[in-house]
Amino acid sequence: DGGITQSPKYLFRKEGQNVTLSCEQNLNHDAMYWYRQDPGQGLRLIYYSQIVNDFQKGDIAEGYSVSREKKESFPLTVTSAQKNPTAFYLCASAGLPNTEAFFGQGTRLTVV
């Protein structure tokens, strides 16, 4: 089935460790996005990519990094520089600008 897959669903890490969240889509979409969701703050854009080998910072990119080596994949690394990494992370992909974005099920990251 076509869709967008995030893994794992739950992730625990010790403070100071980098961690990579996976996002894969088989919808042949050019655009991909990463969002962070905290209670009461909605979805905040971390990074987005409109084409392979290119990506742009969103509104809260500090402490995060991404890569877009393949059209299907857009992994997000939460580095030790991110001061408050515990959150719910959502990945999305979209085709043309006038079409809706499809979302993964999300990864809940807890840093202890």
Place this chain on the structure above:
Amino acid sequence: AQKVTQAQTEISVVEKEDVTLDCVYETRDTTYYLFWYKQPPSGELVFLIRRNSFDEQNEISGRYSWNFQKSTSSFNFTITASQVVDSAVYFCALHYNQGGKLIFGQGTELSVKP
């Protein structure tokens, strides 16, 4: 600045009441797209509707309706005869051409009580 504002953080209604969720946006672009999404407790966002900036026609889909007014930069969402299953967080979003960003409002948590 490009921005989406959902001023209502939480709304609580009793089943069968009508409820309107407000969305106000800001953009310098003349071409843009507006969306509404629903986030049930499972966490995955579900697409509800999209509108482009050149189409101000209101839309009705079953119990759902949307009112798009460029003059007030608003794209409001009304649920008629609400049901308990409508309980969720609802997000309004804006996609604008300059840079290709897709940004969301803060979300409105709707609670429909039996």
